[in-house]
Amino acid sequence: MGNIILTGDRPTGKLHIGHYVGSLKRRVELQNSGDFEKMFIMVADAQALTDNFSNPAKVRENITEVALDYLACGIDPSKATIFLQSYVAELTELTFYYMNLVTLARLERNPTVKNEIKQKAFGESIPVGFLNYPISQTADITAFKANVVPVGEDQLPMIEQAREIVRSFNNLYGETLVEPKAVLPENKSCLRLPGTDGMAKMSKSLGNCIYLADSADEIKRKVMSMYTDPNHIQVSDPGNTSNNPTFIYLSAFANDGHFQRYLPDYTNLDEMKAHYERGGLGDMKVKRFLNNVLQETLEPIRTRREELAKDIPAVWDMLREGSHKAKETAAATLTEVKNAMKINYFD
Ligand code: ATP
Ligand code: MG
Numbered sequence: 001m002g003n004i005i006l007t008g009d010r011p012t013g014k015l016h017i018g019h020y021v022g023s024l025k026r027r028v029e030l031q032n033s034g035d036f037e038k039m040f041i042m043v044a045d046a047q048a049l050t051d052n053f054s055n056p057a058k059v060r061e062n063i064t065e066v067a068l069d070y071l072a073c074g075i076d077p078s079k080a081t082i083f084l085q086s087y088v089a090e091l092t093e094l095t096f097y098y099m100n101l102v103t104l105a106r107l108e109r110n111p112t113v114k115n116e117i118k119q120k121a122f123g124e125s126i127p128v129g130f131l132n133y134p135i136s137q138t139a140d141i142t143a144f145k146a147n148v149v150p151v152g153e154d155q156l157p158m159i160e161q162a163r164e165i166v167r168s169f170n171n172l173y174g175e176t177l178v179e180p181k182a183v184l185p186e187n188k189s190c191l192r193l194p195g196t197d198g199m200a201k202m203s204k205s206l207g208n209c210i211y212l213a214d215s216a217d218e219i220k221r222k223v224m225s226m227y228t229d230p231n232h233i234q235v236s237d238p239g240n241t242s243n244n245p246t247f248i249y250l251s252a253f254a255n256d257g258h259f260q261r262y263l264p265d266y267t268n269l270d271e272m273k274a275h276y277e278r279g280g281l282g283d284m285k286v287k288r289f290l291n292n293v294l295q296e297t298l299e300p301i302r303t304r305r306e307e308l309a310k311d312i313p314a315v316w317d318m319l320r321e322g323s324h325k326a327k328e329t330a331a332a333t334l335t336e337v338k339n340a341m342k343i344n345y346f347d
Contacts (some may be wrong), residue, residue, distance in 0.1 A: 004178075005030060006146035008224070011062035012052060013204035015213045018193035021252045022152035022185060028074040030150065037079040039146045040326060041070060043319070046086045047136060048130040049292065051120055058100065069212050070306035077318045080160070084319055090330040094337060095140035101168040102161075105134030107131050112157045138162040142177045143330040150183040153191040153257045154201065159178065164346030173340040185201065189251035198245055212301050217332035219298060224289040235282040241273045242336035246286050254267050254293045262292040 007027055011013060015024065031039055043066050052329050063084065070082060073105040085091060105205040108114060113134060117126055136160050141149060142165075149159055159182040165273050178251045185191055195208025202209050210222050228246050232239035247269075263285075266272040272289075275281040308315065338344045 002035070003148045004144060004146045005036050005039040005148045005150065005317075006042065006141050006180075007150050008044045008047075008140065010044045010048040010204075012048045013062055013209075014065045015073075016202055016204065016209035016211050017037055017253075018152070018202035018209065018247075020070075020073065020191035020212060021187070021193055022075050023150050024070075024075075026133060026150045026183065026185060030075075030148075031076060031079050036148070038144070038329075040146065041080050042077060042085050042140055042255045042326075043067060043082070044140070047133050049086075050127065050133050051116075052340075053127070053129070055304070062313060063319070065213070066313060067319055068305050068308050069263045071308050071315070071318075072212065072301045073258070077322060081322045081325050082319060083322040087323040088143070088327045088330045090327065090334040091136065091139045091143055093334055094143055094330075095132070095136045097337065097341065098138055099307050100163050101165050101172075102135055104131075106161070107134060110144055110157050110161055112154055115154075128232030134158050134161045135165065136236045138165045140164060141180045143333045144326070145178045145333065146180050147178050149180045152193075153184060155297050156182055156184075162226070169340075173337075176340040177338055180220075183347050185259075186285055189248045193250055193252060196222050196226045196245065204264075212298060213305055214298070215303070216299070218296055219294055220291050223287050223294060226287060226290075232276075232283065236279045238279040239276040239281070239283075241276055241307045242299075242308055246283070246290050247273060247276070250286075250293065252295055256291075257291075258293045258296065261296075264287045266313045284291070 005027070007021060007023055027039075027041065030036060043063050045059050045063055047279070049056060050060070052059055066080060067082065071077075074325060110129070113131065117130075122130070134157075138161065141162050150153075151159065163179050164177045169177050194200055195202040195206055196210060198207040199204075199206055199208055207267055226246055229244045231237065231242040250269055250272075255268055259266050259272075262270070266275070272281070276286065299307065335344070339347070
């Protein structure tokens, strides 16, 4: 049996270049390799509501945006099933049964949850739905029997928790669920792309993003005002490239062809980094090059996105079709789960 792949994104905003290098690019490569049995891509609207419940309109609007981002990046609905989480009610039912297998202390110990609670300033008033989201994410993964989950580094604790739930379930009720494995980007710079402000993670909630849909002018403006090495004041000063988002972005995006086209002073990034580190390379030059690299990478995505945005009803038709298909698969798993738990009373 081949791999079953599941990934998803929260429709809390448009997708950004962190999503692209962290997960989206890998999904498109996997999809085009043909080396899988099934591939599901979930727009996690129900999960987005756990911390945006007072603003469902925001989530609704961003479903369209995320779907456009997928298609623009090359996700092909004839190969990958794109679906809406809330449409697949079976996921909620699975969540309910998995909730019995997890303690409150374990949820509170989840490092990503801990971090996000702090970031969202919930204080003592943590919504139960939010705290529960690692369990609901386990339902999402297991409903499709996904064994491969391509994600950014921040999601590792989620996958670990999912594996624990699967093991508990299988131990208690018999082999039913499949243990998932996270697949991280191979390029270290892509594990957790920092924000343009130098914060550890580019994130929709932090407003430090370059979006796939940004215009050429917006990209340029954002790149030119990026945080760099604060101690690199004079061009002649030695600079730091490892904590410097401009160089991290270059490691994620630049190839030797970009140097030939836009900055033939260097043959590759290592040479450019060495120059910055010993001093004599100014931030403006780095940013101009980064801008060229990003413009070249994002232009075709943006153009395709603009084309697709002319027919939004077609995007929603695609989502409807994918959601129906996903629901069938999840329903079959739910039946197996209920059989395993012997709560299939009327069968
Ligand atoms: P939010 O702030 O609403 O949580 P987000 O920007 O973190 O949004 P998600 O929808 O939570 O985005 O994440 C979707 C996927 O993208 C996950 O696999 C996550 O690991 C990955 N991802 C998100 N941000 C980055 C980043 N900066 N670098 C690498 N991968 C990322
Ligand atoms: Mg997130």
